[in-house]
Amino acid sequence: MRKYYRIYLLYWLITCCFTVNAQTILKYNVNASNGWIPYFISNSPDNPGIIGELVPLILSQANISIENHNFPPKRTNYALENGLLDFDIVSPSWFENQDLGDDFTQSIPILTIQENIITLDKNAHKWQDINQIKDKRIGTIRGYLYHNDTNFIRVDFASERELIKALHRERVSAAISGDLPALYWAKQLNIPITLAAIHSKGELVLRLRKQHAILLPQINAAIIQLQQNGAVNKMINKYTKKRSI
CATH class of the missing domain: 3.40.190.10 (Periplasmic binding protein-like II)
Structure with a gap:
């Protein structure tokens, strides 16, 4: 910079x-x-x-x-x-x-835009390596494209908001979301989450x-x-x- x-x-x-x-x-x-x-x-x-x-x-x-x-x-x-x-x-x-x-x-x-594996705090240690998603059920957004979605089992939800709720209800243990959308909805819903492994990264x-x-x-x-x-x-x-x- x-x-x-x-x-x-x-x-x-x-x-x-x-x-x-x-x-x-x-x-x-x-x-x-x-x-x-x-x-x-x-x-x-x-x-x-x-x-x-x-x-x-x-x-x-x-x-x-x-x-x-x-x-x-x-x-x-x-x-x-x-x-x-x-x-x-x-x-x-x-x-x-x-x-x-x-x-x-x-x-x-x-600013930088980034996708992370997101999870509840108690499960964060399980998702620090992106390779840990292989063959696992991972929360995703219906209609979104993911560059490596052949490596995991998609579990689609309607929005980032619904992903956070799904984590809270333990419908999935981990999901993929933009970091700031995940943090925004975690704040709105008062559900603490952790940003674990980076899935993708870019810039606006x-x-x-x-x-x-x-x-x-x-x-x-x-x-x-x-x-x-x-x-x-x-x-x-x-x-x-x-x-x-």
Whole structure:
């Protein structure tokens, strides 16, 4: 991160007098991922999720305005490809060969996303090695893809929330979930869980249409600033950590 900080801060300082600042308005779909809790939480203006809060914070820090749109989630890619939207938040790991497409560029990583084996505290010692899932019944989300699901027996549930409840009821001993969704629902349901072995790992970036690539130094500098001053971790903790009494 220090390398990113030096390179992009220097570039931003050199070019800041020539960038398009408050005059630039980027179009964004606020409903792009309305089911991806706690990254995006729909119909919750006061608590719109980690990315739901970080996106306007990043762009405000970069002195770039956002024009919010409300396309249905499934229309987002079409809208991006046809210039109706200017950016979204994705992980390169979701794309074949991590290629975001010829029309797009990307920011530096905003935060890491990770899938873990999740389990109750008392069973954590059984799941510290990813190979321990082989031929075992593992809780999964119906419709989700898992890169190694031929190695274990899927037990599908409707959502991350239901996975946590299934662990509590001991319907399964372990499950696979994103770390932050698991921690969010564990907090909401007051069911302590442990993040055991890592299943997969990636990073979230801002995917930007190349016609706006001149804005990347500002965006990257804003991301670095929010990481350095603790704002990103503070946002994560807001949705995943229990408050001390």
